[in-house]
Amino acid sequence: MDAIDTFPDATTRDAIASAWGLSPRAQFNPLGNGLINRTLCVRDGGRERVLQRLNVEVFRSPDRVMRNCHAVTAHLGRERAAGRYAYSVLELLPTLGGAPALVLPDASWWRMYAYLPDTCTHDTVSEPAMAREAGRGFGAFARALDGLPADSVGEVIPAFHDPDARYAAFERARAGDRVGRATGCIAECEAAAAYAEIVAAWQRLTLPRRIVHNDCKLNNILFDAQGHAACVIDLDTVMPGSLLFDFGDLVRTLVNPVAEDSIELDRIQVRRDLFAALAAGYVEGCGSVLSAIERANLVLGARLITGVMALRFLTDHLDGDRYFRIERPQHNLERARNQLTLFAALGDAADELQALVPAEPDRARA
Template sequence: MNLKETANRVARRFVAEEGHLCIRPLGEGLINDTFLVTVEQPSEERFVLQRINRRVFPEPGLIMENLRVLLDHVRALQAETENSRDLKFPEIRVTREGLDFWTDPEGDFWRALGFIADTCSHDNVQDAAQAEEVGYALGRFHALTSDLDPGSLHDTLPGFHVAPGYLARFDRVMARGLGFPETAELRFARDFVEARRPVFAVLEQAELPRRVIHGDPKLNNVLFDAGSGRAASLIDLDTVKPGLVHYDLGDCLRSCCNRSGEAADDASKVTFDLDICRAILRAYFAETGDFLTEIERHYLYDAVRLLPLELGLRFLTDHLEGDRYFKVAQPGQNLERALVQFRLAETVEAREKFIRKLTDERS
């Protein structure tokens, strides 16, 4: 039975009636397998079905517990306020037995979430107006969760967005030896990391406050209203956990300010767009100004510098370990991804003075 056939059988666990289901792949995620399910009769309703990657999330049930805590908190807060606009969040769709998930006979973990209709996502920021919408989405998420106790959430990915841990893993992999000839590109990548070792520990040594973070607020996890173009939702909530907002904001800027994209054909052409950065920060600060502290703002440049370096190191380490974490279409792709991120980190470093000025501005 292929994956689509399995998805069809699992999807029926999440529908009450028998009928024809239309299932197609959704998105291009590197971790989970995601499908859009349409119940064609009688309701024509749609929902998102996902098989959670248990190599990445060994305890996927904790993801659903976190999601319940998050959604209960956010919806209670939204019910108390009268904002003219706010973020939408997907509903958890339960099985016929009333469970938040389904485990198939092979032990794979599946869950279903409501589909947020009339929205779209983008792989590249179109202009400054769209960048402001991204800044609003992340800022609003942080505002909605600013009074949610981080201790009420499980850490579903221990070590995720803890940069010194990635460096330690890289060192362990290197200590075992390469096992294959070293190319010029690999030597460059290794030297790039070695020259920036102190950068990895800056945020963790700063004693910054722990908050609730999204964990993966890259551009294509922001849904935009298909009509107005305004940010409607921030999705992919599997990585919500206690952490530093710096990792969220840094990752968002890393994703959006690289106009060439993560799969750029020529890493030398990758650059960090200051105009997009300015637009995102302006909208982000408008939502977070009431609670973001001065010490947190002080370290924002360090986050912008660190996140492409961190992701590049993760790609590099996965390449050395045989591409176990990030899906690849061909050998060497994770090394190519690493080089793109390292080039982006270089351009951030070259713009340090300007980025620090932007992070000091008040909305």
């Protein structure tokens, strides 16, 4: 349990303890397996809290991230109090001085959330019931944010899921070929070129611009002991965008039976039962907030984001592995192949999948 003793260091712990009024006996333990921030559970006496060090390499404007988190959690809290949102809401715990976060002299940013006891996250799903719960939870989240004006939450990462920008970056990397890998992945680059087609379909759409989660993965929703979705977490990327990417990322991460870097390409498939359960839950959670154009393009959203991920992995491979952490030499190319295979499977099944998306529960109000 080395990490407990070394992170955060003693000076940082003292600063955190005095900022939040913790006793010298407070214990810091790693929590969860998130890849972006560093998350710890702080146990002090009988009380537990969630401490996070923000990743300021990824989030270049941490003050804006904190303002967004505050705006979103405050809004969700009001929705819950009014009986319009049935899920728990992350509760930001300000410092004793009333600041939303603690900024230390080494420029690190720390914030505290109330700990939700008896909850857990899942990295994979095998049961339709869990897919449905995740869909309903994230759908209800989108519905609850419908009343929050799009300009009350700022953009924290520009062009985050922008298909055009991602495609342009891929083309630049292929043409630049800075590490001489382009001839070794011609087939993958040709397959990725098929993405241009759906980018064009995307450009033709006029979709509502909403405040969305932007990192809708299964492990960003807490489940309770009964297996019910309890609380949407990881709110740092909440910003204006399209709901299609939220639903799409859920599909991308739930329906594939293998991990996104698996080389077992022949095992990749779209598990229809999980897709149907996820879509049913999402439509139910969104309720009347889901517009007809969004509903009709939910599967396009899944194809768009899966293609975006394929492009990003392939771009990074062509660029010499500068962004995604790799554990083996061809890792990014393997990830790209995996996501291209899923992208193709989603394309083949698109009509069939879209037919599995239920009609809005309350059609009279659509």
